[in-house]
Structures are given as structure tokens and as C-alpha cells.
Amino acid sequence: MEQSNGPIQQPLRAASADPGFIPGLTGAASPFKDAVPRSAVRDAPEETVKDAEPEAQPEAEAEVEAEVEADAEVDAETDAEDVARPAPGDGPSFEAADRRGRIVADAEGVRLSYDEEACEFRWDELAAVESEKGRFGKRFTVTVHTPDRRWYPIEIIAPDRGHIAGWEAELDAVLDAYFDEAS
Structure with missing residues (x-):
């Protein structure tokens, strides 16, 4: 059996080896998270299939609507700034x-x-x-x-x-x- 004379080196954990090492980086959300397997749909009676479909969440819809309204406000502000700027052909380029x-x-x-x-x-x-x-x-x-x-x-x-x-x-x-x- 061989023994090491040098210091014990732990494996390097870095972004190049493990993308999860980067703080704030999360994996992609699965688009099939709420999906019902085909086998369950094929084998189940029709009433069960209707119950198995995921229902829309009113809170999520409200959040999406709020984001859309916020984006519209930002777009309106950007349009107002564009009016103040000269047209692309007017100044130097x-x-x-x-x-x-x-x-x-x-x-x-x-x-x-x-x-x-x-x-x-x-x-x-x-x-x-x-x-x-x-x-x-x-x-x-x-x-x-x-x-x-x-x-x-x-x-x-x-x-x-x-x-x-x-x-x-x-x-x-x-x-x-x-x-x-x-x-």
C-alpha cells in the first residue's frame, strides 16, 4: 500500500467542473413539471383525466399581468426618451x-x-x-x-x-x- 508524503488535496470544486458552484445560478425549469404521463391519460377514464389536468393558478396569472403592466410603463418611458433623441440619420455616425x-x-x-x-x-x-x-x-x-x-x-x-x-x-x-x- 502506498502512502502520500504531501498534503492531502481535496478535489477542486469550481464553476468549470460544477456549474452549480456559481451563486444564484439555477437549473432550467422543466416545462413538463405539471404534465400528466401519457400512460395515465390512456388508461384512466375521462372523468379522471379532467381531474388530473393542472389548474391555472390565479396568483401566478396576477403576477404575470403585473409584470406586463410594468413592462408597458417602461416601454412608454423609453418611447418618451426616444422622442427627445435625434433620429439616427441626423447626427454623426x-x-x-x-x-x-x-x-x-x-x-x-x-x-x-x-x-x-x-x-x-x-x-x-x-x-x-x-x-x-x-x-x-x-x-x-x-x-x-x-x-x-x-x-x-x-x-x-x-x-x-x-x-x-x-x-x-x-x-x-x-x-x-x-x-x-x-x-
Whole structure:
């Protein structure tokens, strides 16, 4: 029998091995939780089948209606904010793209896409937007920072180094026009 001379190491319990390790992360709810098995429906008389169907819960319906009303109020507030903002074609806009990525910044906000992935940010959702040109070569990086300390970088390869200076000037004009640093 072999004995270990080193310290006893417990197995590592982390999010990579156990998704349940992440606090607040719960499994997906089963859509079949209240379903009646087919065998029970097939073998049971009709009166029993009617009794076995789950009944609608009035409390859950009331909660759903309250959420719908709250969403309608938020949509109404958003519509009022949209009226105050200029139309997308009125002010400055910025767009840079290569074969894989695309950056668009205009009156609506900032949109990033890379291959099949895409994300969109309204101006009020942003904490900072920074741009950086590569020291050598033709790489232009834009990083979007959100208030919850997340950042989303995207790198675009310019056709030539001269495009990067133009892109920086265009992006600065858009940020000056729409981005409110006080928020």
C-alpha cells in the first residue's frame, strides 16, 4: 500500500467542473413539471383525466399581468426618451468593419458584431468607450465598458494605417455628440 508524503488535496470544486458552484445560478425549469404521463391519460377514464389536468393558478396569472403592466410603463418611458433623441440619420455616425467584425456607433447607441455574435448598447447603458490603435500594423480596438464592470472589446483590421486616424476622429465626434459622461 502506498502512502502520500504531501498534503492531502481535496478535489477542486469550481464553476468549470460544477456549474452549480456559481451563486444564484439555477437549473432550467422543466416545462413538463405539471404534465400528466401519457400512460395515465390512456388508461384512466375521462372523468379522471379532467381531474388530473393542472389548474391555472390565479396568483401566478396576477403576477404575470403585473409584470406586463410594468413592462408597458417602461416601454412608454423609453418611447418618451426616444422622442427627445435625434433620429439616427441626423447626427454623426461611425462605422468600421472588416471581414469578421463590425462596429457601429450612432444616435441609437453602439453595436458590436463579430462573426455570428452581436451585442447592442444604448448610450445610457455605457460607462465608457475607449479606442486604441495598434503600435504596429493596422489593428483598431474599441472597448465598451458597462457600469457593472464588464467590458466588450472588438478588434478591426483596417485596410491601411491611414484609415485608423480617420476612424478615431469619427468615433470621437460620435462620442462627443451622444455620450454623456455625467451618467
